[in-house]
Amino acid sequence: MTEGSIVCCGLVAVGLLLQQLIGPIRWDMMAWPMNVLVLVVLLFGILMMHLCRREVRLFRWMGTLQAGIPAMVTCAMLTILMGVTKQVPSGHQPTEPFGITSMLSFWPFVLSYLWLIILVGMVCLTRLRLPLWHNIPFLLNHLGLFIALVTGTLGNADIQDLRMAVQEGKTEWRAIDARHKVYESPITIELHDFSIKFHDSSTEPQSFTSDVTVYTKSGLKVRDTIRVNQPLAVSGWKIYQYNYETREDMGDISVFELVRDPWLPYVYLGIFMMLAGAISMFVRTPSNKSNR
């Protein structure tokens, strides 16, 4: 495992250098079509390394636990470092010179996870060549993680996340993004009624409900209620109850969050594979009654 540790130390060192030279990673540059390009290069690279594994010792070694364990330890340590440092909100600059307060844009962190996921991809390809039946739990766990992590990370820049504040009785078509830039929303929301139910003897709300009609550009018209934990799905968008304001002069204002995540089905594919993998891992844990 010495080689694996050296590689990880090297990655962290290179990452620190890159951090100083070009600064934190700009994830917004990953938006379509860049993310698809990166995905193709990643998959092609992994496939090529797999095919050349007989000729190149390094590629053969990348499919082993000796390479994988140091990579996992490095990722775990950097995640713990993230856990003990107060992180700035996404999109903000780190508050110290190293960049660890914006860990997701910290080069050593991203390079370590990239290395780990490449190793996972390599080991999946190796296993895919073996008889499938006995490898199903392994593949569900590893390939599921690969799919969820890769598509979740690459797809993140394609997520559209808008807020819309709608007055009771009015129709709204303007939305703002996280940077407070105003857009013409792809969805128009008419708020018929907004109601808050409070707990008895308390100012803490029990639930808030918006009765809305939603119009899309394609001419669709949907009347429904939106609550916390009960978003409304309309033509690729999900509309969440986000917040509310009560004003003397304008009446109730209900704030909605509109999210569109085109990569979500692939992330869910990975997540459900991992769920199946976890269940099969539980079922296949050996029972050895001979022990004591």
Add this chain to the structure above:
Amino acid sequence: MVNWNELWLFALPALLCWMAGALLSLRGRWQKMACLMTICGLLIFGGYIALMWHSLERPPMRTMGETRLWYSFFLPLVGLITFIRWRYRWILSFSTLLSAVFICVNLLKPEIHSKEMMPALQSPWFAPHVIIYMFAYATTGVATLLALWQLCRKQDQLAAIDNLIRVGISFLTVGMLFGALWAKEAWGTYWSWDPKETWAAATWLCYLVYVHLRKSRPAMVRPALLWLVLCFLCLQMCWWGINYLPSAQGVSVHTYGG
């Protein structure tokens, strides 16, 4: 109407049942009786949780005190399943002792809370997410104690530890992914690197290292067991440590109301 004041009325008989089960299983001859007593204790304690659920009008899973109830319940359950499946005689004594510790904490320091539950927690995902995590914590907790036992007493418990960790990881995975699916429904993102999520990811990775290490170097026992202790420290940070961690103040959706 049942509340925290009645806890001892249920906890005491349950503990007595579990202790009887533990003693019987130690002797090795009355194994069916040991199982039966443990089940009795589980029914009594489970009955208390059910009554609390009923009188709170929400699942008792929001405060640390309430999650401790589940922990006290799942430890003997994990102990019983392990006992039935692997026949370790000492396991019920272990789980009973641990469960007693958590019951005592709850008896001496109950965190009493009002029955309100914020809207984001009113979801069908809530109960499975927390219960599965509590089960995983209980399993890994027993495994960690076994690891410490082996480190100090040099008795080989490795097969049991490995099995418990496999079970623990599968539940950690399911709990984490259920959390992700729930977060998508409630907040629109499946993973937002909230401090609790960050620590859950770190913990999960650490336990995965253990499994892979055991596979790669079966002879490296001591470092693996020491690593397991580190994993459990991580898990404690994830479970309650972050409530005291300066870096996690005021930003976590997971901060308990107490």
